[in-house]
Amino acid sequence: MDVRVEGQMVDAPAEADLAAVLRKALSGKKFKTVVAARAVTGGESLLLDLSASLPDDCHELIPVYADSPEGLQLIRHSTAHVLAAAVKRLFPAARVTIGPAIDNGFYYDFDVERPFSSEDFPAIEAEMQKIAAAREPFTREVLPRAEAEARFRGMGETYKAEIIEGIDADTVSLYTCGDFTDLCRGPHVPHTGFAASAKLLSVAGAYWRGDEKNPMLSRIYGTAFADDKALAAYLRQMEEAKRRDHRKLGRELHLFTFQEDVAPGMVFWLPKGMLVRAILEDFWRKEHLKRGYDMVQGPQLLRVETWQRSGHYDHYRENMYFTQIEDDAYGIKPMNCIAHMLIYKNELRSYRDLPQRYFELGVVHRHEKSGVLHGLLRVRQFTQDDAHILCAPDQLEGEILDVIHLIRDLMNLFGFQYKVAISTRPESSIGTDEAWELATGALIQAVEKAGLPYEINEGDGAFYGPKIDVRLLDCIGREWQCSTIQVDFTLPDRFDLNYVGQDGERHRPVMVHRAIMGSLERFIGVLIEQYAGALPVWLAPEQARLLTVTEAGDEAVLKLRDELKAQGIRVALDTRNEKLGFKVREAQLAKVPYILVVGEKEVQAGGANVRLRNGDNLGLKSGGEIAALIRADAEEPFKQGGMRYSFA
RNA sequence: GCCGCCUUGGCUCAGCUGGUAGAGCGGCUGAUUCGUAAUCAGCAGAUCGUCAGUUCAAAUCUGACAGGCGGCUCCA
Known part of the structure; x- marks a missing residue:
């Protein structure tokens, strides 16, 4: 039968597996980065293991590459299995529960005597590397439900058995990589080699099935990518994101x-x-x-009777603060x-x-x-x-x-x-x-x-x-x-x-x-x-800062300050006895939108040299020009929307 | 509230296997008047989260509590 793969028709022998069909159409290099495939039959497409055999009525195969969003999700899911395999080798008493792929990574929850700590990571990661290096195939088997349940009970994996009890189907699928077998719907990447670019990120407690009444499990978060370069790029990006943390910026910007x-x-x-x-x-x-x-x-306080009438006292009491004044009880x-x-x-x-x-x-x-x-x-x-x-x-x-x-x-x-x-x-x-x-x-x-x-x-x-x-x-x-x-x-x-x-x-x-x-x-x-702390001009607490080069500019800068203030600009002065480079740096780190420099030239010409917080330099401008510039900038975000704000 | 980790001057962090604390930034003082991301020097500043315990001796070990960070649950 003929199957289309990326635009070309391939003759697929009956009972061929997907890998064999794809190998015919793709170069060896390309084929190596395929982790699964979508088999298109009629109107729908089914995501399948490469080891699956070609469905009868399939007329097109869409390869899923390692670095595609769908491919990454598969890699992460499979890496979660590799994590569980590593943990079972190092901590045979650990019982496995669930381990899905999530946005940007994966996690796996374990029931263990002693919860994991990040100090366990090096050993677990080393074990994962070993498994990845062995390129163990992921093999799928389908079992009757009862048989699978008995098998997991036999292994002491009670959580898995419990999951199977809840599944509404006659059969369930199991995936094995190396010596580790897990209940799983699949599909998976062809072998554990795709789990090589992985990193464990954090540990956390998590309730079994997300219910506070259930036992607390030990969860390990991690992430995985198609290659080490992509992993490193992601880790760098996370570092970058931390710089935007409002708690850090709030302290640094004195908010x-x-x-x-x-x-x-x-x-x-x-x-x-x-x-x-x-x-x-x-x-x-x-x-x-x-x-x-x-x-x-x-009012801030209402008598407790009112909260009883509203239902808050019955339904929201644990979240409320109460106080007693003379003989009366109040709720905040x-x-x-x-x-x-x-x-x-x-x-x-x-x-x-x-x-x-x-x-x-x-x-x-x-x-x-x-x-x-x-x-x-x-x-x-x-x-x-x-x-x-x-x-x-x-x-x-x-x-x-x-x-x-x-x-x-x-x-x-x-x-x-x-x-x-x-x-x-x-x-x-x-x-x-x-x-x-x-x-x-x-x-x-x-x-x-x-x-x-x-x-x-x-x-x-x-x-x-x-x-x-x-x-x-x-x-x-x-x-x-x-x-x-x-x-x-x-x-x-x-x-x-x-x-x-x-x-x-x-x-x-x-x-x-x-x-x-x-x-x-x-x-x-x-x-x-x-905004990474660089608030839009209309919200910036300090819209402009006037910097002097030497104290010869002090007088001119005061006049300019008053002129801008009169125009409603929030402007501050930096006339400290410091070098200009130092003051520019501080203004820039404070994310002040307009950095206005007044030196000898500007004193002569009147006005200030305008530098933006992104480093652009707009050259010499008069006080009136600067005020107009800042006002226009402040009003900019309001132009498209249905809102206006007047800057009094 | 639950699980893991953390808590050293205003901030960021050193302080190895226990022998009562260091740096940089910031602050203050002085010198310097220097054109677009850090001028130099000096000084001050911490009973190492709190409370117990182990020890001749604890920032370093143990426990409890408080708070923070990452999650879970919850939520604006």
């Missing part, structure tokens, strides 16, 4: 600090960081006013919604008043478990750009759409890549089926109307309603939730919110909880990493 012994998980904003925050807040308040929100502010707010509802309830509302959109930069406290704190990205006290929209049911979709547009505009302003997910009804939840259906439908319709790609997270919604979540990435690719939109039919009920409809009857409003930046702390943290 914020933590005093762990005084207030763990709570930020001390330093003057420069607070200035960034203040600008961001100012912009954001104005944007909300433009979009029809009203600013409100509720972990959310802003209750106060906003009480503000709504302060007056009798008509359908004509809807929607009511209450906006608050609300400071909330949540007692997060100690192990989860992470710089600005996970804290215990944070400020939400929170709003609660109370509307009639038929206004719901339009309101959600407006919120999505606001999210889109903000993300575009900063050039963030983001992921959207819709979370549906969880098992333990309250409310009627109709309400859930209506709310979920409204969310999906709105997201589709806005043209955003999204995924569905089944059963991941809040207990009172479904939600849209938007996640941003930090510098090493971890996802952090920022925006969230939640539809809530329950709390308006619990607090007996009403509006008088056209019919003169009382009706229940729907509440949309939404935050766009999510938490200002987290958002600024991601922002710092996104």
Whole structure:
């Protein structure tokens, strides 16, 4: 039969394996880098081992190369097997569990008496190298389920046996490389030689099947590439990413600090960081006013009875801080919604008043478990750009759409890549089926109307309603939730919110909880990493720094400073008795966008020599020109989007 | 909260198998007036996270606690 391979037709004998077919079409050099192949039959293509025999109705074979994304995933998955094989040789008592490929690498979880530490890596890596050098073939066998289960039980591999119990099929496949056999769906690379460019990265505890109630396993993370060069490049890139870490940059740029012994998980904003925050807040308040929100502010402490009524006391107590004042118990707010509802309830509302959109930069406290704190990205006290929209049911979709547009505009302003997910009804939840259906439908319709790609997270919604979540990435690719939109039919009920409809009857409003930046702390943290500390000019705490060459420039520089300040430019002076190179270096490391040098020439001509933080030199410019330049630069990001910000 | 690792001056880090601490940057003082990523010199600054224990002797060993880092779980 004839099979197409990369454009050429190959005659494939019956019962040929994929490797034999590919070898006919590809040069020897090329063939060596093939790790698997996709067999195209009819409309679909199946990823198969090279040792698999050619499916009957296959008319095309697509080779999967080692350095392709799919090939890398296979290499990493196979390398996880090699890791497990090495561990079993060195620690025969270890029981294996699962070991998948993940983004940028793989992991394998083991049940061991003594958890692994990174000190075990050299020995394990050496053993892996030995296995790789032996180029052991990965061989596949298919067994009836019961037989496979018995075999793993016989080996004492109880976790594997447990996995097989859960598999809904008559047969399962096993893969063997050297002396190690693992339950695995496959496919795998042809031999262990493809696991040669691997490195173990870290150890971690992980619960069996991700459940806190299950035993803690010892997980080893690693990564693997097609060759050593690619591996080295990746490791260098990771080093580079660490330089963007907002915790490091926050310290170096004097933006914020933590005093762990005084207030763990709570930020001390330093003057420069607070200035960034203040600008961001100012912009954001104005944007909300433009979009029809009203600013409100509720109290920080509410009496405990209120939290009991809202359900927070039952469902959220472990995350709350409480305090006792005289004879009364108070809870510090972990959310802003209750106060906003009480503000709504302060007056009798008509359908004509809807929607009511209450906006608050609300400071909330949540007692997060100690192990989860992470710089600005996970804290215990944070400020939400929170709003609660109370509307009639038929206004719901339009309101959600407006919120999505606001999210889109903000993300575009900063050039963030983001992921959207819709979370549906969880098992333990309250409310009627109709309400859930209506709310979920409204969310999906709105997201589709806005043209955003999204995924569905089944059963991941809040207990009172479904939600849209938007996640941003930090510098090493971890996802952090920022925006969230939640539809809530329950709390308006619990607090007996009403509006008088056209019919003169009382009706229940729907509440949309939404935050766009999510938490200002987290958002600024991601922002710092996104820009590697070099914030856009409109947010830069110090937009320009004037440097003198000698003290002969002192007088001129003061005049220039005042001129720029009068134009609303945030400008600082460096008239220290240091060499120019030293001052330029410090300004550049401080990521000041405009470095303005005043020496003898500039004193004569008036103005300053303009250097940008990327090293470009724009030459001599007058004070007026410089101010115009900086303002134009500050306004640049706002040109495309639907937003404006006036620089007063 | 759970698992592993870590915790030495403001920052980054040395300190080997136990004999009561070092450097660079930064700070201060002085000299230098020097044109686009580091001018030179001097000085100050740490009971080595906390509390116990082992020891003649602990930054170094043991334990508990606190905090941090990487994960798990959770979440904005």
